[in-house]
Amino acid sequence: FCLIFIFLCSFYVESKWTRKHKIYRDVQKISTKEKKNVLFIVADDLRTSLHCYGDQIVKSPNIDQLASKSAVFQNAFAQQAVCAPSRTSFLTSRRPDTTKLYDFGSYWRVHAGNYSTLPQYFKENGYITMSVGKVFHPGISSNHTDDYPYSWSIPPYHPSAEKYENAKTCRGSDGKLHANLVCPVAVSQVPEGTLPDIQSTEEAIWLLKAAKEKGSPFFLAVGYHKPHIPLRYPQEFLKLYPLEEVTLAPDPEIPEGLPAVAYNPWTDIRKREDVKALNISFPYGPIPKDFQLLIRQSYFAAVSYLDSQVGQLLDNLDKLGLAKNTVVVFTSDHGWSLGEHGEWAKYSNFDVATGVPLMFYVPNITAPFPQPGKRTFPFIDPFDHVPGKIPPGKGLVSSIVVELVDLFPTIAELAGLNVPPPCPKTSFDIQLCTEGISIVDLFNASSDVEAIAYSQYPRPADHPQWNSDLPHLRDIRIMGYSIRSCDYRYTVWVEFNPLNYTANFLNVYAGELYLLETDPNQDNNLYNHTEFVNLIKEFL
Numbered sequence: 001f002c003l004i005f006i007f008l009c010s011f012y013v014e015s016k017w018t019r020k021h022k023i024y025r026d027v028q029k030i031s032t033k034e035k036k037n038v039l040f041i042v043a044d045d046l047r048t049s050l051h052c053y054g055d056q057i058v059k060s061p062n063i064d065q066l067a068s069k070s071a072v073f074q075n076a077f078a079q080q081a082v083c084a085p086s087r088t089s090f091l092t093s094r095r096p097d098t099t100k101l102y103d104f105g106s107y108w109r110v111h112a113g114n115y116s117t118l119p120q121y122f123k124e125n126g127y128i129t130m131s132v133g134k135v136f137h138p139g140i141s142s143n144h145t146d147d148y149p150y151s152w153s154i155p156p157y158h159p160s161a162e163k164y165e166n167a168k169t170c171r172g173s174d175g176k177l178h179a180n181l182v183c184p185v186a187v188s189q190v191p192e193g194t195l196p197d198i199q200s201t202e203e204a205i206w207l208l209k210a211a212k213e214k215g216s217p218f219f220l221a222v223g224y225h226k227p228h229i230p231l232r233y234p235q236e237f238l239k240l241y242p243l244e245e246v247t248l249a250p251d252p253e254i255p256e257g258l259p260a261v262a263y264n265p266w267t268d269i270r271k272r273e274d275v276k277a278l279n280i281s282f283p284y285g286p287i288p289k290d291f292q293l294l295i296r297q298s299y300f301a302a303v304s305y306l307d308s309q310v311g312q313l314l315d316n317l318d319k320l321g322l323a324k325n326t327v328v329v330f331t332s333d334h335g336w337s338l339g340e341h342g343e344w345a346k347y348s349n350f351d352v353a354t355g356v357p358l359m360f361y362v363p364n365i366t367a368p369f370p371q372p373g374k375r376t377f378p379f380i381d382p383f384d385h386v387p388g389k390i391p392p393g394k395g396l397v398s399s400i401v402v403e404l405v406d407l408f409p410t411i412a413e414l415a416g417l418n419v420p421p422p423c424p425k426t427s428f429d430i431q432l433c434t435e436g437i438s439i440v441d442l443f444n445a446s447s448d449v450e451a452i453a454y455s456q457y458p459r460p461a462d463h464p465q466w467n468s469d470l471p472h473l474r475d476i477r478i479m480g481y482s483i484r485s486c487d488y489r490y491t492v493w494v495e496f497n498p499l500n501y502t503a504n505f506l507n508v509y510a511g512e513l514y515l516l517e518t519d520p521n522q523d524n525n526l527y528n529h530t531e532f533v534n535l536i537k538e539f540l
């Protein structure tokens with residue numbers, strides 16, 4: 001109770017969008033003498049459904065192995081739970097209210113400010129910077145070039161098989177090909193006989209070899225497409241998840257106290273042929289339970305497929321002798337709701353949508369230096385793997401709340417570059433600064449570190465409609481600002497003006513308060529609860 005009081009106060013009165021950490025510096029300073037390489041792996045729409053995050057169903061042995069040698073952050077959150085805004089935010093280390101990019105329709109350099117990016121910073125510090133797959137969100141949000149040449153030394157690589165992702169390549173029960181949501185495929189039978197993430201792994205391995213030969217430090221970003229929809233993956237991964245072992249979300253119903261404005265009506269999955277055929281009513285559904293199980297099964301299978309790609313990549317990094325001087329970062333742009341609160345997809349402020357895996361492997365810091373003749377990241381075949389063989393949390397594990405805006409300063413510090421300065425209050429004219437902090441000191445920090453993460457999500461109206469999931473900037477009328485501490489999530493949905501980007505905290509459409517100790521899934525909204533209501537009113 002006391003903690004809530006303090007945080008609400010600091011949220012509204014003291015420092016709306018700046019974060020206060022009480023950091024107890026109990027970790028030795030990481031050696032910054034030698035420039036380290038960076039392998040930055042970003043998955044698409046991957047929530048924390050990984051064995052190393054305590055998931056009992058998902059098989060992710062290669063990411064678990066990475067986690068066992070990394071600093072793992074169990075409470076890491078994206079700033080906005082949708083691809084382009086989140087990626088632009090963490091790659092520039094600025095919050096969506098600074099990038100002013102809440103949709104997919106603009107390029108921050110012309111729309112907001114000419115902000116430097118994480119790869120650009122490495123490029124300007126003598127690194128070869130390379131992009132494979134989906135790192136920046138493609139299209140206008142990165143000027144149709146993935147921000148090349150500012151961010152990258154060579155033109156970004158995109159897998160040629162990507163163009164078939166939304167084509168009719170999924171074999172339906174009628175024997176015909178469809179553009180389905182659930183899409184296990186025989187890889188030899190799809191166009192080009194391969195899948196985008198397989199191609200990205202091949203390209204990334206080739207670039208690692210080339211960069212090693214060149215001898216200069218490198219920053220290689222590899223953006224995998226899975227488990228983003230369609231859930232299109234090699235069909236053998238289904239064998240890891242017999243349908244009888246797949247369960248529904250723990251809370252598949254829409255909670256009574258969920259404000260209509262907070263609900264995302266999952267319009268994107270409704271467009272897929274297999275979902276369309278179910279005639280699900282808009283906006284609340286529900287999806288039939290047997291189909292819910294199929295979606296969950298295929299999401300998990302797509303995660304295991306992703307895990308195998310990460311495993312191949314790390315296996316090769318290791319074989320090339322690069323595990324001794326390369327920092328490996330693994331994360332995702334945001335999470336995905338798999339039926340929790342009756343919701344699917346991202347597009348919300350709940351933990352399932354904003355929460356991401358986040359881990360940093362730093363040789364000689366999070367794991368001992370690789371020993372001669374010993375492998376650091378041998379590929380683990382998920383079909384041979386005995387679950388639980390790699391104990392979760394053998395590396396450093398931190399439950400401190402951190403944010404994706406922290407990535408930029410953290411990776412800079414780990415590689416041995418200067419940490420960019422903190423952004424001042426108004427920073428539109430400043431090219432290089434961070435709205436996050438370096439979390440290197442939190443790798444091993446004591447549990448008395450207090451921290452909060454901010455996320456936000458826009459809506460066009462206070463009830464779900466066709467464009468509620470992803471409104472265009474001009475249609476935004478409401479912004480849901482959300483804070484997540486170690487013990488609660490608090491969200492207010494307030495009036496927002498898209499012409500001057502201004503939120504009016506005096507006009508509140510709805511609020512949400514969830515206490516995580518008794519309600520970790522965030523189903524029991526206490527916003528109107530008498531014991532909190534007066535307290536909250538004081539700050540509005």
Ligand SMILES: *[C@@H]1O[C@H](CO)[C@@H](O)[C@H](O)[C@H]1NC(C)=O
Nearest residue numbers: 026027028365366396443444
């Ligand atoms: C983390 O803390 C443990 C236990 O206090 C200590 O043994 C270890 O050396 C610390 N690691 C780092 C990187 O500071």
Ligand SMILES: *[C@@H]1O[C@H](CO)[C@@H](O)[C@H](O)[C@H]1NC(C)=O
Nearest residue numbers: 109113114115116120150431
């Ligand atoms: C924006 O930043 C880039 C890279 O730092 C620089 O080359 C360019 O000149 C800048 N553009 C403007 C208009 O300031």
Ligand SMILES: *[C@@H]1O[C@H](CO)[C@@H](O)[C@H](O)[C@H]1NC(C)=O
Nearest residue numbers: 107109110142143144145150
């Ligand atoms: C965006 O791309 C166009 C076309 O390639 C180019 O002319 C323009 O200068 C780019 N914008 C910026 C800010 O670099």
Ligand SMILES: *[C@@H]1O[C@H](CO)[C@@H](O)[C@H](O)[C@H]1NC(C)=O
Nearest residue numbers: 256257258259510525527528
């Ligand atoms: C909270 O109270 C407001 C105003 O009385 C009401 O409109 C809203 O439906 C209530 N919300 C919940 C979750 O009970």
Ligand SMILES: *[C@@H]1O[C@H](CO)[C@@H](O)[C@H](O)[C@H]1NC(C)=O
Nearest residue numbers: 274275276277278279280288
């Ligand atoms: C969905 O609606 C179509 C057309 O109204 C109908 O032909 C089809 O049988 C319905 N499917 C289901 C699963 O109810």
Ligand SMILES: *[C@@H]1O[C@H](CO)[C@@H](O)[C@H](O)[C@H]1NC(C)=O
Nearest residue numbers: 028031033034363364365369
């Ligand atoms: C590895 O870490 C140890 C302390 O844990 C330090 O004494 C040593 O200098 C480090 N080696 C290198 C090459 O940084």
Ligand SMILES: *[C@@H]1O[C@H](CO)[C@@H](O)[C@H](O)[C@H]1NC(C)=O
Nearest residue numbers: 497498499500501502503504
């Ligand atoms: C933004 O526009 C609204 C509506 O015109 C106005 O009420 C508000 O004062 C403006 N805010 C700022 C900061 O200019």
